[in-house]
Amino acid sequence: MENLTREKEFQAKLDREVKIEPKDWMPDAYRKTLIRQISQHAHSEIVGMLPEGNWITRAPNLRRKAALLAKVQDEAGHGLYLYSAAETLGVDRIDLEEQLLDGTAKYSSIFNYPTQTWADIGAIGWLVDGAAILNQVPLCRTSYGPYARAMVRVCKEESFHQRQGYEIIMTLAQGNEAQKKLAQDALNRWWWPALMMFGPSDDNSKHSAQSMAWKIKRFSNDYLRQDFVDRTVPQAEYIGLSVPDKDLKWNDERGHYDFGPINWEEFYNVIKGNGPCNRQRLKTRNASFKAGAWVREAASAYADKKASRKEVAA
Amino acid sequence: MSQRKDSWPLWEVFVRGKQGLHHKHAGSLHAPDAEMAIKNARDVYTRRSEGVSIWVVPSDQITASNPENKDSLFDPAESKVYRHPTFYEVPDGVKFI
Numbered sequence: 001m002e003n004l005t006r007e008k009e010f011q012a013k014l015d016r017e018v019k020i021e022p023k024d025w026m027p028d029a030y031r032k033t034l035i036r037q038i039s040q041h042a043h044s045e046i047v048g049m050l051p052e053g054n055w056i057t058r059a060p061n062l063r064r065k066a067a068l069l070a071k072v073q074d075e076a077g078h079g080l081y082l083y084s085a086a087e088t089l090g091v092d093r094i095d096l097e098e099q100l101l102d103g104t105a106k107y108s109s110i111f112n113y114p115t116q117t118w119a120d121i122g123a124i125g126w127l128v129d130g131a132a133i134l135n136q137v138p139l140c141r142t143s144y145g146p147y148a149r150a151m152v153r154v155c156k157e158e159s160f161h162q163r164q165g166y167e168i169i170m171t172l173a174q175g176n177e178a179q180k181k182l183a184q185d186a187l188n189r190w191w192w193p194a195l196m197m198f199g200p201s202d203d204n205s206k207h208s209a210q211s212m213a214w215k216i217k218r219f220s221n222d223y224l225r226q227d228f229v230d231r232t233v234p235q236a237e238y239i240g241l242s243v244p245d246k247d248l249k250w251n252d253e254r255g256h257y258d259f260g261p262i263n264w265e266e267f268y269n270v271i272k273g274n275g276p277c278n279r280q281r282l283k284t285r286n287a288s289f290k291a292g293a294w295v296r297e298a299a300s301a302y303a304d305k306k307a308s309r310k311e312v313a314a
Numbered sequence: 315m316s317q318r319k320d321s322w323p324l325w326e327v328f329v330r331g332k333q334g335l336h337h338k339h340a341g342s343l344h345a346p347d348a349e350m351a352i353k354n355a356r357d358v359y360t361r362r363s364e365g366v367s368i369w370v371v372p373s374d375q376i377t378a379s380n381p382e383n384k385d386s387l388f389d390p391a392e393s394k395v396y397r398h399p400t401f402y403e404v405p406d407g408v409k410f411i
Contacts (some may be wrong), residue, residue, distance in 0.1 A: 303346035
């Protein structure tokens with residue numbers, strides 16, 4: 001009974017746009033939803049380093065290499081901001097990490113696609129980060145304070161990611177025939193997975209309604225997807241690339257682009273673990289966690305040694 | 315917050331944006347000791363010249379007011395409008411006040 005009144009007060013607070021902070025009372029389901037969403041978001045940032053890391057040593061010049069390194073380092077930072085935000089809800093980062101490593105946690109499906117050519121690095125920045133920005137900007141106003149604050153920081157840093165990607169694709173699209181082909185091929189392969197990043201359509205999104213009521217989510221999946229299409233199609237046209245969708249057409253009446261059906265079977269298949277790189281990503285994460293063990297152990301041993309010296313001196 | 319034995323302690327990070335400003339809470343991170351916490355904070359929270367000085371404080375050393383006491387702590391100030399300059403009437407013609 002008491003919880004019922006508290007839940008009503010909680011919802012009233014959200015309706016007044018008051019943010020929830022870590023020590024405030026919140027329904028268990030709200031806490032659980034946030035832990036799930038924020039940790040999945042964090043895992044996505046961490047796994048997101050892998051497809052791009054693949055090209056750091058093969059970047060075509062120093063300018064591109066420095067930018068890509070900085071971008072990948074940002075993704076690591078974003079993962080850390082998000083793990084910190086999740087921890088304010090009473091979980092330990094190490095437990096979340098274990099869920100990622102043993103494959104029980106989910107992360108954004110987009111990172112289970114391979115980066116086959118340098119143009120893919122452009123397509124990721126332009127399309128994947130572009131889609132991520134549209135998802136993330138409204139999250140700056142999400143109802144949970146620490147998550148919102150982490151997203152403000154992430155969004156500020158993310159805009160360079162999209163621009164560097166577009167610059168890469170544009171350079172290729174304006175290059176020779178072979179380069180143009182690379183750019184078009186990357187767009188062909190990343191377009192649909194990027195549209196899938198917004199999640200299932202509104203009628204099939206199981207968490208959406210509650211998340212909207214809790215103001216964790218501010219816009220529906222389909223609304224954001226449409227926004228992405230409307231912004232991105234002219235960007236593709238500007239550099240002479242064609243979006244791989246024969247149904248794509250400007251609809252004057254709606255004031256939006258109409259676009260073709262999404263292959264949801266592929267989406268669910270990748271989520272289930274059958275994407276082109278699911279196993280490889282997990283293997284790489286696990287290998288790098290193991291390879292880093294000695295660094296963590298050494299840092300702990302050094303800290304212990306210093307602490308014990310201090311005790312002796314005191 | 316309970317912490318697992320095999321994880322490093324949590325530190326709260328405060329960054330001074332530039333000389334003359336307060337240190338402001340930036341976030342938190344895990345590190346084995348204070349020195350590493352500063353180094354990690356440099357990489358995590360100041361990659362774009364966001365700061366000129368960093369404080370790190372063990373999270374468990376922070377005592378916070380209880381949100382349940384919010385009303386009793388902060389409501390009394392709301393009725394004291396006379397603590398603000400706009401409470402007082404000064405004629406239009408009077409300057410520099």
